[in-house]
Amino acid sequence: MKPVEKILLDLVAIPTVSAQSNEPLIDYAQTFFAPNVWAFRRYPYRDSAGTLKVNLVARTRRPPRARPALALVCHTDTVPYEASWREAVKPVLRRGRIYGRGSSDVKGFLACILSAVSAFDDASLAAPLEVALTAEEEIGCVGAKRLAAAKAVRAPRLIVGEPTRLTPIYAGKGYGLAEIVVRGREAHSAFPAAGRSAIFDAARVLASIERAAKRLERPRHTAFDPPHATVNVGLIRGGTAKNIIPGECRITVEWRPVPGEPPDRALSLIEEELNRLRRRVPALDAEIHPLRLDPPFEPSQQTELRDLLSRLGGHAPSTVPFGAEAAHLRPSGGEAVVFGPGDMTTAHRTGEYVPVAQLRACVRHLQAAVAHFCKG
Ligand SMILES: [Zn+2]
Numbered sequence: 001m002k003p004v005e006k007i008l009l010d011l012v013a014i015p016t017v018s019a020q021s022n023e024p025l026i027d028y029a030q031t032f033f034a035p036n037v038w039a040f041r042r043y044p045y046r047d048s049a050g051t052l053k054v055n056l057v058a059r060t061r062r063p064p065r066a067r068p069a070l071a072l073v074c075h076t077d078t079v080p081y082e083a084s085w086r087e088a089v090k091p092v093l094r095r096g097r098i099y100g101r102g103s104s105d106v107k108g109f110l111a112c113i114l115s116a117v118s119a120f121d122d123a124s125l126a127a128p129l130e131v132a133l134t135a136e137e138e139i140g141c142v143g144a145k146r147l148a149a150a151k152a153v154r155a156p157r158l159i160v161g162e163p164t165r166l167t168p169i170y171a172g173k174g175y176g177l178a179e180i181v182v183r184g185r186e187a188h189s190a191f192p193a194a195g196r197s198a199i200f201d202a203a204r205v206l207a208s209i210e211r212a213a214k215r216l217e218r219p220r221h222t223a224f225d226p227p228h229a230t231v232n233v234g235l236i237r238g239g240t241a242k243n244i245i246p247g248e249c250r251i252t253v254e255w256r257p258v259p260g261e262p263p264d265r266a267l268s269l270i271e272e273e274l275n276r277l278r279r280r281v282p283a284l285d286a287e288i289h290p291l292r293l294d295p296p297f298e299p300s301q302q303t304e305l306r307d308l309l310s311r312l313g314g315h316a317p318s319t320v321p322f323g324a325e326a327a328h329l330r331p332s333g334g335e336a337v338v339f340g341p342g343d344m345t346t347a348h349r350t351g352e353y354v355p356v357a358q359l360r361a362c363v364r365h366l367q368a369a370v371a372h373f374c375k376g
Pocket residue numbers: 075105106137161162163
């Protein structure tokens with residue numbers, strides 16, 4: 001059994017920013033699965049730039065024809081990194097932590113899976129174990145959506161890797177994104193009557209978005225902090241020069257719906273508020289274009305998996321205010337839990353790291369979960 005920290009150092013050294021092909025990483029990962037124990041299926045596809053992306057599903061051969069009892073799911077891509085961060089793809093182990101891009105999000109969990117399967121004994125399997133490795137999670141769960149559409153993951157219980165400090169996460173917020181295009185009419189700024197300012201109109205639109213955001217504070221979902229859907233206008237672009245009345249302004253708005261709430265509810269409320277504004281300001285020209293509508297990660301009725309992981313790690317089950325692959329892959333009637341070493345608050349940053357102690361604990365918890373659900 002190769003030590004989990006050695007595996008992680010190898011994984012971080014294979015750069016897999018979402019735009020790059022993840023095939024070299026998949027090839028490396030597959031070497032940990034003994035071919036006499038595991039059957040594989042690759043789900044390759046080309047992204048919009050023509051780059052090869054690969055999802056991999058591995059399933060134990062024994063017992064034959066049985067439904068898998070548990071699946072371990074992990075994405076293989078990372079967010080980009082600053083060119084000046086030397087350790088991003090030259091990882092180092094320092095004072096009990098491994099530093100590098102993806103060390104916590106989420107190659108740490110992948111290293112735990114590979115460590116666990118490298119010493120896998122299938123002799124006492126009562127039900128197969130599945131492992132699913134996905135591409136392009138960080139840019140919208142693209143790989144997971146493809147696996148869900150192909151019904152490629154069959155287990156009723158999923159452990160989906162994300163840095164949660166080994167806390168089992170049973171629900172998460174969804175994600176919505178839209179761009180609003182506000183059009184005016186350009187003119188020399190000395191003659192305001194000759195034009196119409198897209199930026200002044202955008203300010204009215206922003207006030208409408210804020211009203212919609214206020215309405216989204218109901219219903220409340222007390223398992224979350226904050227306990228309701230949130231809205232953010234993260235980008236605004238408009239105008240060409242200080243002395244030109246701006247002809248166009250674009251607003252990028254995102255929202256995070258809570259479980260039980262349709263992912264397009266914010267969109268409908270913003271549209272309602274825009275219609276109200278149009279009645280007041282008939283010359284307003286604003287159009288909203290939805291770009292993403294990812295459902296919340298709904299909690300399951302089943303709690304066996306979250307309870308087990310909670311007992312093993314000593315952390316009470318919790319929720320997260322962001323989306324994850326679990327929302328797409330959660331089996332109907334089954335249970336999905338998001339879980340893994342590392343901390344989301346230090347991920348997606350220069351200096352990302354994972355504590356080695358959490359990696360080792362995670363390997364033990366995965367082995368215990370496999371024994372609990374798959375072994376006789
Ligand atoms: Zn992640």
